[in-house]
Amino acid sequence: MTSPEAREEAVLEAVRQRRELVNDAIPEELPIQRPERLYEASRYLLDAGGKRLRPTVLLTTAEALTDIDPLSVEYRSFAPLDESGPVDMMAAAVSVEVIQSFTLIHDDIMDDDDLRRGVPAVHKEYDLETAILAGDTLYSKAFEIMLETGAEPDRIVDALSVLATTCTDICEGQSLDVTFEERADVSPDEYLEMVEQKTAVLYAASACLPAILLGADDETIDELYGYGLDIGRAFQIQDDVLDLTVPSEELGKQRGSDLVENKQTLITVHAREQGVDIDGLVDTDDVDAVTEAEIDEAVAELEAAGSIAYANQTAQELVEQGKERLEVLPDNEARELLCEIAHYLIERGY
Template sequence: MTSPEAREEAVLEAVRHRREQVNEAIPEELPIQRPERLYEASRYLLDAGGKRLRPAVLLTTAEALGDVDPLSTEYRSFPSLHEEDPVDVMAAAVSVEVIQSFTLIHDDIMDDDDLRRGVPAVHEAYDLETAILAGDTLYSKAFEIMLETEAQSDRIVEAFDVLATTCTKICEGQSLDVTFEERADVSPEEYLEMIEQKTAVLYAASACLPAILLGADDDTIDALYGYGLDIGRAFQIQDDVLDLTVPSEQLGKQRGSDLVENKQTLITVHARRQGVDVNTLVDTDDVDAVTESEIDDAVAELEAAGSIAYSNETARDLVEQGKDRLEVLPDNEARDLLCQIADYLIERGY
């Protein structure tokens, strides 16, 4: 039986293959032009790296739909499902990653975070005004880049609708997240709704956009959208768990920072329902002042309440539900990889 470590390495290798091609396409779709400072800031986080999980999901879904060999795939000229002109699915993949970068820039401004992907955040590397403009530029550029897919016009309109709705929902989810910090009565259902909007909808868009652009039927599009929602929610829940369980050095930030800053997670929502006074688990609201010992004690209390196990089980159930939705795809290597990516999202370290 394959170990979780071996499965993770296999997924990372498959994602790496697609990430390299996305990295090559980003400068083509988003070149540095005048005014140079604006476009350098816009490209800053994209050039800083990232796993490119969302574009990898998009490209892999296209491979599964087309039943093609991923190692010989030319994403710039991908066959339509109806013998029409080919579609540039790589442009769609870049568009999704550009949206992801736009949200990160604005998140860092809102949270006043200094670092992202191991480098200073855009508003620190440049300035606040330039960072806001860079995020806005990426938002609009995502739609321009989607046009480069050269899909049938009605499908591009549908893709635009998905992309615009996704951006709106991300903002709605972020707003809910901020509001939840002032509440102690958030239900698990409300939390799952919030992370669906804030995090999962971009995975959902990534999974269904190739189906739209390549001309799949509505049932397939809907199933793939559901797959993305399920694994996207599981991804965020796993992030909640990792924030408490992974050493600070590996996280690249203080372990337990979500708890210190009173951010709602599925773990704390569940713990409150078990009678845990979450607000007293640590004695400070200053991330720089909290000690590892305090976080250890908090984690022990959350484990005793069953809250971490509850979160792990919820994420696992969501992944299994998402994988079941992939039955609409041909039985091929790419579909298997989509299942493995789903598993990876809840088995990963960090």
């Protein structure tokens, strides 16, 4: 059985290889043009870095579907499952990363966050108006880029439909997240529905889009979409755990900030059901005023209630469920990598 350390090393190397290719493709698909300030702002977060996990899932799924030798992959000219013409899978990968960047810009505006990926947020580096326009530009450009994949017209229509529905779901999930901050009766099922829309659907799109563009059958498309939903929900649960358990200097923000800001997580939802007074765990709603000692005490109480263990167990179950869905794929190296990615998402540090 692969150790978590070996798994992380393998996944990070696979991600690194694909990230470099995606990074090279981004300026090709999204060049700086007039008006320059708008496109510089649109590219700002994309150029700042990022793991490119979603494009990695997309590219790896395409490899798994076609049982292709990883050493001979031509992402710009990917052979489909039938006799139709080649598909530009790298354009599809950039499209989903562009969607991810658009959501980050708007999230930072809503939360008035100062930093993202170690650099000032777009609305801080430029201005609010430019940041809004940059996010909107990325949203529309994602669809333009998907149109350039060269897949069969009916498959492109289906891919665009998935992208559109994904963007709607993300907005609905974000709205639920905001609404939940004012509620004390959110259930675990409601929380999982929220993170499915806010976070998991983009992983789901990333996993199923290659199947759509390459001409896979409906069962394969559905199972890959389900795989993405499962690992995407697990990814968000792990983020909730890391917010409480990773030191502030590693997080790059105050540990426990979700708790201070009254954000609903699977941990707090479960703890409240166990009778924990979530509102009384910390004495301030000011992230800058909370102390490490207060967070330590809060975490201890959440651990005593079994809530952190519950979150970890739920994430693990989602990963196992997602891996089972991959049985629709050929048994090859790429499928194994998709399994390793699923584990990495709940075993990673920040």
